[in-house]
Amino acid sequence: MENFYRLNIDTNCFTKQFNLDNFIKKIRTPKFKVPTLHNFPLEKDNGVISNDWLDYMHDIQLPPKNLIMFYRQENYQHFGAHIDLDNTTGKNDRIFALNWTIDPNDQSEMAWYELPYDWEDKVVYTEIGSAYAEWPINNLKETGNRCTIADHPTLVRTDLPHTVFMKNNYRLSLSFRFDLKFDNWNDVVEYFKPYFI
Numbered sequence: 001m002e003n004f005y006r007l008n009i010d011t012n013c014f015t016k017q018f019n020l021d022n023f024i025k026k027i028r029t030p031k032f033k034v035p036t037l038h039n040f041p042l043e044k045d046n047g048v049i050s051n052d053w054l055d056y057m058h059d060i061q062l063p064p065k066n067l068i069m070f071y072r073q074e075n076y077q078h079f080g081a082h083i084d085l086d087n088t089t090g091k092n093d094r095i096f097a098l099n100w101t102i103d104p105n106d107q108s109e110m111a112w113y114e115l116p117y118d119w120e121d122k123v124v125y126t127e128i129g130s131a132y133a134e135w136p137i138n139n140l141k142e143t144g145n146r147c148t149i150a151d152h153p154t155l156v157r158t159d160l161p162h163t164v165f166m167k168n169n170y171r172l173s174l175s176f177r178f179d180l181k182f183d184n185w186n187d188v189v190e191y192f193k194p195y196f197i
């Protein structure tokens with residue numbers, strides 16, 4: 001099994017009024033030398049993600065709950081890899097995300113690592129409602145293949161430590177989270193099989 005799968009999903013998700021260029025200009029200030037994230041709860045009329053796209057996702061049984069936009073500056077290399085899970089149990093509730101990057105030519109690579117046996121000791125709860133733990137990648141063992149996501153909607157595993165190896169362009173990625181609960185990655189993969197390319 002892989003830690004990622006490309007999906008056949010329409011990515012035309014923004015509202016007409018959401019000005020992506022302005023958003024990028026705003027977040028690409030010198031203040032943000034570190035990775036930043038921007039959380040958007042996906043109620044109707046949220047102004048960022050269109051009602052049409054939300055309806056489409058509901059119709060195909062993939063109702064999104066929130067969108068997290070992750071920004072990283074070009075050539076920035078983070079020291080660690082992390083897991084991000086659900087806020088309620090810190091265990092298996094939210095073990096996947098649907099990701100793609102704004103730049104269709106993005107060359108950065110996502111990588112996964114084996115989960116340390118004492119991972120639960122590391123978990124902290126963050127303001128965006130996820131259980132989060134991070135380790136220096138030097139202390140971890142990489143597992144599976146790396147994935148260049150670019151603008152391909154991709155199901156990614158988030159219950160193994162993961163990180164992104166940046167190239168010399170900045171990276172803005174969309175990461176959709178869902179109200180779907182699964183016990184393990186195997187069940188996620190089974191559920192998403194009909195959407196595989």
Ligand SMILES: [Fe+2]
Nearest residue numbers: 082083084158
């Ligand atoms: Fe993550």
